[in-house]
Amino acid sequence: GEDVEQSLFLSVREGDSSVINCTYTDSSSTYLYWYKQEPGAGLQLLTYIFSNMDMKQDQRLTVLLNKKDKHLSLRIADTQTGDSAIYFCAESRTTDSWGKLQFGAGTQVVVTP
């Protein structure tokens, strides 16, 4: 089973905010990442957060980390149709010194006009 869990689907209206949630189980996780995948393409790194941080903002993206609950979220402000894609949460653990990423199954985000 997945060590990283995400909701499978999110529908949002253009211009609204999207919030994608992720939970992870390994408390030794160091970095937590959000990647975006469009149909037929590879993964595009969106943002990441170090586990000693609570929040990181990068233009329209805000990452919130609740380490106590092992919960990570990605908020996309002013969602656009180009934001329609699958979003993956991934963790990199201190026990994996070579940086192996453990991914969730992905959240499909559909933006409607």
Added chain:
Amino acid sequence: DTGVSQNPRHKITKRGQNVTFRCDPISEHNRLYWYRQTLGQGPEFLTYFQNEAQLEKSRLLSDRFSAERPKGSFSTLEIQRTEQGDSAMYLCASSSHPSPPNQPQHFGDGTRLSIL
């Protein structure tokens, strides 16, 4: 920075044939990873190189799979005697070691393998 390049983008082959994929990482990156992604799932780790040394292999990597990175630059992933279950997207990623926060793994566009 030209990004991670993978070839071919698509490969269709008959069951039982051998296939080989190539990955060219970002030039200054010394770490190279292979992942496999099946439909509706996130990528799963297969193997990892630091320079030319293959340092870890997942149990997903059966004996039919072999990966090389002979000169510490590009890498190849070969699958022998392909099976239906090998149909997937094969993703390559690269990063630097040591890996500071601003240099996480960057992925290529993948090779999609379809077994007939």
